[in-house]
Amino acid sequence: MKRKVTLKQIAKELDVSISTVSKSLRNSMEISEDTRQKVQAFAKLYNYKPNNIALSLKNKKTKTICIIIPEIIHHFFATVISGVEHVANENGYNVLVCLSDESFDKEVINMEMLANGSIDGFIMSLSKETQLKKDFHHITEVINQGMPVVMFDRITNEILCDKVIIDDSLAAFNATQYFIDKGFKKIALISTVDYVSVGKLRTEGYIKALKNSDLKVDENLILKIEDTENFEDSIANLLTNNEIDAVFAVNELFAVTAIKEAHKLGKKVPDDISVIGFTDGIISKYSSPSITTVSQNGVKMGGKAAKMLIERLEAEEEEEEQYRTEVIETELVERESTK
Amino acid sequence: MKRKVTLKQIAKELDVSISTVSKSLRNSMEISEDTRQKVQAFAKLYNYKPNNIALSLKNKKTKTICIIIPEIIHHFFATVISGVEHVANENGYNVLVCLSDESFDKEVINMEMLANGSIDGFIMSLSKETQLKKDFHHITEVINQGMPVVMFDRITNEILCDKVIIDDSLAAFNATQYFIDKGFKKIALISTVDYVSVGKLRTEGYIKALKNSDLKVDENLILKIEDTENFEDSIANLLTNNEIDAVFAVNELFAVTAIKEAHKLGKKVPDDISVIGFTDGIISKYSSPSITTVSQNGVKMGGKAAKMLIERLEAEEEEEEQYRTEVIETELVERESTK
DNA sequence: CTGAAAGCGCTTACAG
DNA sequence: CTGAAAGCGCTTACAG
Known part of the structure; x- marks a missing residue:
């Protein structure tokens, strides 16, 4: 060895x-051609590579960025990481991945642990618990220390920093409008609880579309799911107890479950009920029927977030404090679950 | 700021x-109670945290491990990362994620870039291209420098190091045997090309099971897919040109596609054709019909790999060179695609 | 053209 | 009980 x-x-x-x-x-002109050659040859022979840690200490930058996400198993977050990775790599950065597991404490611990020189900046999407508590001191602190943070998807307006989002409300509005245009009147919504920022926004878009077309907003048709396990029954109830033409679900899982439960109740999708989901992931694509969905390009979001972070890292120190919010467009991908 | x-x-x-x-x-007993108190209070007030990079340089360890995978969008790899993350975090390690994108060059670049002090060890699954080229010099080199490597899933016997695998051949044997026990005779296999180690092993298990029961191995019933895009037609051909009772696919995507193509051809799953897939991911669970599959616990594999790596990192320097290969059990999860 | 010195932020063996 | 010095591996302004 x-x-x-x-x-x-x-x-x-x-x-x-x-x-x-x-x-x-480093090929400095200070050194004689001769010596340079000799040293370089020797270094090559012994496969010399400078020690990254020493360089980091000297330069006060690590060329590493950290992405903190609630869950990696969600296809959407995996695509975001992929986008971050590629842009980071192109620019010579490495990516550290941290999972908060939807826990406030883990989010805090991760940030505090890494804010001490290990990385140059953060890209993050808030955990549910953080959104519920509305406690963002750990993020403010990091930003105050001069470390840039870019938030994406699950963000908060209480923090000033660069952000990458989609227009959740508009996307939901459009999906709902799509149903309205088809002549559906009984349009159900399957959403998350309100403290999840994107769930709330999507709910707003849905309501806005209904009101905009003078359709009644029926609270019975709005299901807000708290638990990510065992929500099948709630959905089955929703479908059983109401005459429903169409279902708009704020994520893939809710959409595919709605389809499964509808089938169990003997209702055909899309013949009896049309379904639109959110996030164009693997489930929407491969379920039968495949699911019409609002596509939310995670790769693009991640890439954009990485780009913004790196630009800020490489900007002439403390340039302007102009924070930007980038909105990634969404589109409705029509598949078999609507007609 | x-x-x-x-x-x-x-x-x-x-x-x-x-x-x-x-x-x-550090609460050294060398220092007077008084001074310690004073310093600690002050440090707390100013929220002092030691600089990780300086510590890394001093200690020659970074408390960071790197996992290199071919693709993060595959659910299986995402679950592995999740397993690695959790075990790493419990032990105070951070996880750097690198994607090779199935490219040999990217794999090499990533390893060389990080082997210079940035991390303490690697966990990796080979890219397709690396498996095809059979060039593992980058891995040997890293190991020779004294940096531990743990390989999982897509491994090679040409490298001596710790490994975490499943018994791919046995799992395929069992899945095939399951069909045989049901009385099926025309059992098709949808696999990858042979240079992908796990594809090859699963093919071997399939053949072994058939031979073991004195069933004819019909080359026409074995489809080896090279391209990960546009393989629908190949599968449709397989199903059209042969009388098939059952299909064993070496991954989820092939399994779900087989079901879709079967439906298009007017064949019902499981009534006309039974299907078993590999990897118990999100697709198998949510497709309709849900897919019977060989479960391959990614979280467990990742956790085990992380554990082995960390143990080696923390072992008394160069202890024994005893490399271990851990085999994670698989099981057949029965769902709706078989009867 | 070459090298000694200082410094990045920390720890620790050693002197006093 | 306290501090100066050396060292982790590197870079660079400065002297010679």
Whole structure:
């Protein structure tokens, strides 16, 4: 086992100073052609690579960014990571992935642990618990220390920073309008509880569309799901107890479950009930019938977030404090679950 | 904006030496109760946190491990990351995620870039291209430098290191046997090309099961898919040109596509054709009919891999060179696509 | 053209 | 009980 070779060792072997080796390897004009050649050849032979940690300490930057997400198993978040990765790599950055597991504490611990020099900046989507508590001190603190943060998807207006979002309300409005245009009157909504920012916004869009067309907003047709497990029964109830033409669900899981429950009740999708979901993931694509959905391009969101973060990192120190919010367009992908 | 406070600054403020501050914060008995109290109070007030990079340089370890995977969008790999994350976090490690995108070059670049002090060890699953080229020099090199590597899922026997796998051949054997026990004779296989290690092993298990029951191995019933796009037609052909009772697919995507194509051809699953997939992911669970599948617990595999890596990192330096290969059990999860 | 020195932020063996 | 010094691996302004 040959340990990593350092400048010091090379210097010793070649009987020159460490400075000379360092400068030679960086091709400094200060050093004679001759010495440079010699040092470079030797370094190559021993496969010298500078120690990243030493460089980080010296330069006060690590070329590493961290993305904190609630869950990696959600297809959407996986696509975001993918987008972040690619843009980061193109720019010579590495990506540290942290999972908050929807827990406030884990989010705080992760941020505090990494804010001490380990990384250059954060990209994050808030955990449910954080959104519920509305406690964002950990984020403010990091920003105050001069470390840039870019939020995406699950954001808060209480923090000033760069953000990447979709227009959740508008997307929901459009999906609902799509149903209205088809002549449906009994349009149900399956959403999350209101403290989840995107759930709330999507609910607003749905209501706005109904009102806009002078349709009655029937509270019985609005289901807000708290628990991510065992929500099948709630959905079955919704479908059983109401005459429903169409269902708009704020995520894939709710959409596919609505279809399954409808089938169990002997209702056909899309013949008896049309269904639109949210997030164009793997489920929407491969379920039978495949699901019409609001596509939310995670790769693009992640890429954009990474780009914004890196731009800020590489901007001339403390330039303007102009924070931007980028809105990624969504579109309705029509598949088999609507007609 | 208040910048991070350092030992130096605290020392200056309190008019003591840096050593005294450092020792006080580490609660060294060398320092008087009095001074310790004072320093600790001050540090707390200014929210001092030691700089991780400086510690890494000093300690020659970063408490960061890297996982290199071909693709994050595959549900299986996302679950592995999740498993790695949790075990790593419990042990105070962070996780850097790198994507090879199935490319040999990206795999090499990532490893070389990180092997210089940035991380303490690797967990990896080979890219397709690496498996095809059979060039593992980048991995050997890293191991020779004394950096531990744990391989999982897509591994190679040409590298000596810790490994976490499932018994792909046995799992495929069992799945095939399940069909045989039901009395099916015309059992098709949808696999990947042979250079993908797990595809090959699963194919072997399938063949073994057939031979074991004196069933003819019909090459026409074995489809090996190279391209991950546009394989629908190949599957449709397979189903059209042969009388098939059952299909064993080596991944979810092939399984769900087989079902879709069967339906298009007017064949019902499971009434006309039974289907078993591989990897118990989101597709298998939510497709209609839901898919009977060989479950391959990614969370467990990732957790195990992380555990092995961390144990090696924390073992008394160069202990025994005893490499272990852990086999994670699989099971057949019965759902609606078989009868 | 080459090298000694200082410094990034920390720890720790050693002196006093 | 406190502090100066050396060191982790590197870079760079400065001297010679």
